[in-house]
Amino acid sequence: QQQVKQSPQSLIVQKGGISIINCAYENTAFDYFPWYQQFPGKGPALLIAIRPDVSEKKEGRFTISFNKSAKQFSLHIMDSQPGDSATYFCAASKAGGYQKVTFGTGTKLQVIP
């Protein structure tokens, strides 16, 4: 049972463009939504996270938009750079406890010069 659905599977964006990755979740008990960035041969690294009491969170060029009623959230990467080329995973877990994180299937982003 896939509890966090992620799209697209892959994405090609020109340098300076906006990269958008979408996710949807099913379990209404989830209340912590992190995004992870993973480079080849490396483990995932936390990029940015949001809790459902806010609709948007911005950190530098990265913004999470959250729609609680639709059970959807998305990552926007502004001014995308070739160094952003990586696989991005949305994820969800229950806050207030240990991090039994449910990951999406990943989006492979390629930013071309």
Place this chain on the structure above:
Amino acid sequence: GAGVSQTPSNKVTEKGKYVELRCDPISGHTALYWYRQSLGQGPEFLIYFQGTGAADDSGLPNDRFFAVRPEGSVSTLKIQRTERGDSAVYLCASSTDLNSPLHFGNGTRLTVT
């Protein structure tokens, strides 16, 4: 400081053999997790330790998989009678406490031939 260290980085074994995968968490991190990442997928939760005890092992796929953390620091994931379907990257993560971000190691790539 040093991050989460996993050894070996690669392990090739024959079907039916026993393997041990080691994780050295960040010093002082009390929470330790094992995740498994199959090719083209997001990581999947296997087991969580708080201190020396396995607080949640609900993600272990079957009784061939076992993990220990005898002194509350280093952890070993043990797989008996390996099968080709066990081939994946096994990721270890640690955190300072329950709500702190996960710090992942680079994983052990296990290939069962």
